[in-house]
Amino acid sequence: MSKENHDRKLGMHRRITRRDFLNGVAISVGALGAPSFASHLHSKAQPGADPGVNPPGLTGLRGTAPGAFDVAHALRDGTFWDDATTPIDTGETYDLVVVGGGISGLSAAYFFRKYAGKDSRILILDNNDDFGGHARRNEFHVAGRLLLSNGGTQSIESPREYSHVAKEVLEDLGVQTKIFYKAYDQNLYARLGTACFFDKETFGEDCLVPGMGSTPWPDFLKKSPLPRKIRAEIARVYDEKTDYLSGISKEEKLARLAKISYAEFLTEICKADPAVLPFFQSYTHDLFAVGIDAVSALACYRNPDDYGAYQYAGFDGLNLGEEEEKEEPYIFHFPDGNASIARLLVRSLIPEAVPGHSMEDVVTARADYSKLDQSSSSVRIRLNSTAVRAQHSGAPEAAKQVEVSYVQDGKLKKVTGKSCVLACYNSMVPYLCPELPDKQKAALHYCVKEPFIYTHVALRNWMAFHKLGIRQILSPGSYHSFTMLDFPVSLGAYQFPAKPEEPMVLFMLRTPCKPGLPRREQYRMGRYELIGTPFSEFERNIRDQLNRMLAPAGFDSARDIAAITVNRWAHGYAYEYDSLFDPHWGPNERPCVVGREQFGRISIANSDAAASAYTNAAIDQAYRAIQEQLKNV
Numbered sequence: 001m002s003k004e005n006h007d008r009k010l011g012m013h014r015r016i017t018r019r020d021f022l023n024g025v026a027i028s029v030g031a032l033g034a035p036s037f038a039s040h041l042h043s044k045a046q047p048g049a050d051p052g053v054n055p056p057g058l059t060g061l062r063g064t065a066p067g068a069f070d071v072a073h074a075l076r077d078g079t080f081w082d083d084a085t086t087p088i089d090t091g092e093t094y095d096l097v098v099v100g101g102g103i104s105g106l107s108a109a110y111f112f113r114k115y116a117g118k119d120s121r122i123l124i125l126d127n128n129d130d131f132g133g134h135a136r137r138n139e140f141h142v143a144g145r146l147l148l149s150n151g152g153t154q155s156i157e158s159p160r161e162y163s164h165v166a167k168e169v170l171e172d173l174g175v176q177t178k179i180f181y182k183a184y185d186q187n188l189y190a191r192l193g194t195a196c197f198f199d200k201e202t203f204g205e206d207c208l209v210p211g212m213g214s215t216p217w218p219d220f221l222k223k224s225p226l227p228r229k230i231r232a233e234i235a236r237v238y239d240e241k242t243d244y245l246s247g248i249s250k251e252e253k254l255a256r257l258a259k260i261s262y263a264e265f266l267t268e269i270c271k272a273d274p275a276v277l278p279f280f281q282s283y284t285h286d287l288f289a290v291g292i293d294a295v296s297a298l299a300c301y302r303n304p305d306d307y308g309a310y311q312y313a314g315f316d317g318l319n320l321g322e323e324e325e326k327e328e329p330y331i332f333h334f335p336d337g338n339a340s341i342a343r344l345l346v347r348s349l350i351p352e353a354v355p356g357h358s359m360e361d362v363v364t365a366r367a368d369y370s371k372l373d374q375s376s377s378s379v380r381i382r383l384n385s386t387a388v389r390a391q392h393s394g395a396p397e398a399a400k401q402v403e404v405s406y407v408q409d410g411k412l413k414k415v416t417g418k419s420c421v422l423a424c425y426n427s428m429v430p431y432l433c434p435e436l437p438d439k440q441k442a443a444l445h446y447c448v449k450e451p452f453i454y455t456h457v458a459l460r461n462w463m464a465f466h467k468l469g470i471r472q473i474l475s476p477g478s479y480h481s482f483t484m485l486d487f488p489v490s491l492g493a494y495q496f497p498a499k500p501e502e503p504m505v506l507f508m509l510r511t512p513c514k515p516g517l518p519r520r521e522q523y524r525m526g527r528y529e530l531i532g533t534p535f536s537e538f539e540r541n542i543r544d545q546l547n548r549m550l551a552p553a554g555f556d557s558a559r560d561i562a563a564i565t566v567n568r569w570a571h572g573y574a575y576e577y578d579s580l581f582d583p584h585w586g587p588n589e590r591p592c593v594v595g596r597e598q599f600g601r602i603s604i605a606n607s608d609a610a611a612s613a614y615t616n617a618a619i620d621q622a623y624r625a626i627q628e629q630l631k632n633v
């Protein structure tokens with residue numbers, strides 16, 4: 001079949017919003033040429049805010065949208081500044097200027113108001129057209145019905161383990177986690193299981209096999225295209241409860257697991273044939289954004305899968321005897337994920353921007369983006385604004401204020417703050433504060449954020465899943481390695497689509513990793529891939545994969561897809577340390593601790609500062625940063 005005909009069959013011609021054609025007039029830094037990026041600012045601009053647009057309702061390429069990162073990349077490449085570039089002084093002065101409007105930046109503003117007073121003047125700058133950072137909301141309208149999904153941050157994970165401070169924030173915002181026990185329908189999918197999709201490029205034949213994890217392994221694997229010997233090997237590692245490390249102590253076993261990858265554990269410790277590896281390869285994608293070649297066996301042992309799609313094989317007989325804590329269920333999920341927390345934070349800072357009073361009504365509240373940055377408000381959130389410098393006015397130890405320069409609407413501007421919190425990425429901080437000590441800069445650069453694609457596909461119905469008796473699909477060799485029906489949560493006026501004939505949002509996960517390379521190198525390479533991939537390529541892959549997995553159950557991409565949003569998180573999870581590639585540092589030697597040291601009136605927040613990719617880490621780091629700065633008030 002010709003490419004044109006294939007595209008037609010996939011529905012590439014169908015009318016769905018393809019936002020990168022509209023707003024993706026991304027500035028090609030290279031194309032701008034010498035002398036500097038800044039000197040071109042007045043003619044070529046980062047796409048500005050369109051007052052009529054509701055950002056969560058935009059589809060196509062989202063997450064880090066086209067154009068949002070060009071200024072930052074020019075700064076990184078050393079092509080931003082030239083001697084003649086002088087920011088326009090807005091004359092605005094604040095008690096606190098925050099760079100980054102994610103959970104950490106918003107929490108920093110929340111804590112500052114709480115401790116320094118409600119009248120504190122605060123400005124939050126963010127380079128995106130929406131607030132929340134990773135905690136972003138996706139909206140779809142299908143057949144007159146509103147469908148919500150989390151563009152990034154998914155759930156409040158283990159709220160019991162939140163710090164006292166983070167728990168208090170949730171409480172203040174009106175979030176009662178006990179409500180999710182009712183809001184999240186734990187029965188709806190109870191009879192729907194997990195399937196594995198074996199693709200022909202990796203396994204020789206396209207084949208979807210339901211019953212993964214719920215039928216005995218030999219029976220499940222028998223339906224796969226895997227050779228008999230490999231099927232037997234996989235079943236063996238799952239079913240035999242052998243102590244592959246017998247004869248050494250528990251501590252020695254853990255030390256051994258810490259220094260080998262899970263792939264090596266399977267082949268060298270469990271003595272499985274290396275041909276089993278492609279089946280397990282993507283097990284670690286959701287938590288580590290790389291495959292089993294780059295994650296320690298210890299981390300796999302200690303981090304069970306959130307989605308309940310698979311279990312790691314081989315550990316059962318090792319007699320590690322670690323106490324299993326009773327885990328909280330993975331149900332603390334707003335229909336738009338932790339975007340609701342971001343929206344509740346914005347409501348607490350600028351009440352008129354997100355109307356309502358409760359954790360229930362925030363779900364369907366329509367945010368008024370025109371209220372975010374009003375001169376009459378003590379707190380202002382300025383979107384589409386990339387900070388390019390945070391500099392003390394004078395020597396850092398004696399200065400009374402920080403000047404923060406940023407690019408908005410193609411103009412380089414300046415504000416001043418008595419304090420400044422950088423709640424953006426660690427790797428951005430050295431470019432904003434070139435005068436930081438070299439050791440601190442190196443520590444900040446150690447964090448290489450983990451890239452992800454969170455794709456959401458609005459379907460006209462989910463009959464194919466119902467027919468197959470599945471709710472999720474692992475697809476270890478495919479473009480997206482995991483696919484799942486959205487979380488079944490009804491909250492406030494929002495009703496989850498409980499019937500198979502109703503429209504539904506499908507979540508698909510892609511990690512653009514490059515197996516075989518060291519973990520941080522895989523992230524760097526993956527990021528380049530994400531930035532260079534146009535929406536049409538994502539779309540083609542999504543349509544093709546869904547057809548191949550689901551067409552035998554009556555699915556048709558051309559007919560059944562109503563909209564696609566590809567949330568591109570080129571700078572995704574904070575880098576978390578793992579014994580496989582990272583040294584064992586003392587607690588105060590860890591790069592996140594060295595990197596987050598206070599620098600005069602500038603403090604550093606963000607989940608990177610904790611090397612922990614969780615909402616509570618972002619809140620805790622904001623609290624610490626504000627405690628540092630309160631000494632200046």
Ligand SMILES: Cc1cc2nc3c(=O)[nH]c(=O)nc-3n(C[C@H](O)[C@H](O)[C@H](O)COP(=O)(O)OP(=O)(O)OC[C@H]3O[C@@H](n4cnc5c(N)ncnc54)[C@H](O)[C@@H]3O)c2cc1C
Nearest residue numbers: 100102103104127133134153154155387424606607614615
């Ligand atoms: C796909 C995904 C799923 C996740 N799921 C979960 C989950 O289920 N549960 C959980 O607890 N955690 C989850 N996390 C982690 C969690 O989202 C983060 O730990 C937390 O939201 C990070 O918040 P933050 O404010 O520290 O950073 P961010 O959300 O990254 O916000 C930083 C903001 O600063 C902006 N910025 C950067 N540079 C500049 C600049 N120069 N000028 C202006 N703005 C700038 C960025 O664009 C961004 O908007 C997930 C993360 C990702 C990526």
